[in-house]
Amino acid sequence: MITMAIAAERLQVARGGTEVLHGVRLALPAGRWTAVVGPNGAGKTTLLKALARLLPYRGEVRLMGREAGAWSGRERARLLAWLGQNEGAAHDLLAWDVVMLGRLPHQSWLGAASAADRTAVEEAMRETQCWHWRERALGSLSGGERQRVLLARALAVRAPLLLMDEPLANLDPPHQADWLRIVRSHVQRGGTAVTVLHEITMALHADDMLVMDGGQVVHQGACSEPATHRALEQVFQGRISVHAIAGQWVALPNEFIALDGVADWGQAVMQEVLRS
Numbered sequence: 607m608i609t610m611a612i613a614a615e616r617l618q619v620a621r622g623g624t625e626v627l628h629g630v631r632l633a634l635p636a637g638r639w640t641a642v643v644g645p646n647g648a649g650k651t652t653l654l655k656a657l658a659r660l661l662p663y664r665g666e667v668r669l670m671g672r673e674a675g676a677w678s679g680r681e682r683a684r685l686l687a688w689l690g691q692n693e694g695a696a697h698d699l700l701a702w703d704v705v706m707l708g709r710l711p712h713q714s715w716l717g718a719a720s721a722a723d724r725t726a727v728e729e730a731m732r733e734t735q736c737w738h739w740r741e742r743a744l745g746s747l748s749g750g751e752r753q754r755v756l757l758a759r760a761l762a763v764r765a766p767l768l769l770m771d772e773p774l775a776n777l778d779p780p781h782q783a784d785w786l787r788i789v790r791s792h793v794q795r796g797g798t799a800v801t802v803l804h805e806i807t808m809a810l811h812a813d814d815m816l817v818m819d820g821g822q823v824v825h826q827g828a829c830s831e832p833a834t835h836r837a838l839e840q841v842f843q844g845r846i847s848v849h850a851i852a853g854q855w856v857a858l859p860n861e862f863i864a865l866d867g868v869a870d871w872g873q874a875v876m877q878e879v880l881r882s
């Protein structure tokens with residue numbers, strides 16, 4: 607039997623007095639990476655927050671087969687690591703201390719950090735290449751540097767469930783590629799990742815995709831399935847299309863590729879890439 611890492615039934619969430627998630631049903635298998643995509647305002651952040659119990663909801667959420675509310679706060683904090691969008695953190699905290707916050711669920715009340723905590727922090731900071739700034743205040747770092755520290759904090763939890771909302775914000779292309787490797791290695795070790803991504807080509811690297819529109823999940827399927835590509839094209843009103851280029855699914859804006867000559871130019875660039 608396939609273990610469901612996260613499942614929801616009849617999930618309803620209201621924000622500002624208005625219902626914005628309308629009875630969502632989903633089942634995300636363990637050991638896979640699911641990308642949540644959809645137009646602005648579709649309800650992606652709301653869904654992720656509800657799954658992490660960061661927002662009140664009606665209906666049912668199950669984490670690793672158990673009702674989310676049945677886990678104690680500390681158990682849940684060890685089970686599920688969260689990286690939010692535009693997350694605030696005290697800007698005068700040192701990067702090291704920010705990442706150490708990810709170890710709180712493992713520490714006793716007022717207990718000092720253990721050797722295992724320090725190892726987890728160092729490994730997470732080296733993995734996201736922010737070890738170098740461990741003595742710097744968070745507020746002194748650039749947007750992308752700060753994002754890597756916050757990603758390290760989520761990794762330091764060593765939770766089997768990793769939920770990330772727009773994790774690529776401010777990351778340059780090499781660090782986006784590093785992030786991809788980190789998520790892949792998390793799922794290869796049996797972990798589960800759920801990420802909200804606006805960059806559809808990056809999202810197509812995931813195993814599965816949850817396509818949202820108007821506060822509902824309109825499609826759930828493998829990123830390689832034509833039905834998933836059709837669902838994507840539909841929610842973005844036919845303004846993007848999914849293509850296979852160099853063995854990878856790529857989402858391109860139709861206006862762009864329809865321009866005379868641009869498609870030829872794209873082909874030429876791709877040939878160059880393949881040759882190099």
Ligand SMILES: Nc1ncnc2c1ncn2[C@@H]1O[C@H](COP(=O)(O)OP(=O)(O)OP(=O)(O)O)[C@@H](O)[C@H]1O
Binds near residue numbers: 626644645648652653
């Ligand atoms: N705090 C809030 N108060 C009132 N309405 C809210 C609040 N937060 C979100 N909403 C509304 O809920 C709906 C879903 O928002 P949500 O942030 O989940 O969408 P999203 O798919 O993540 O969007 P985006 O792609 O723009 O980040 C939107 O219509 C939004 O305006």
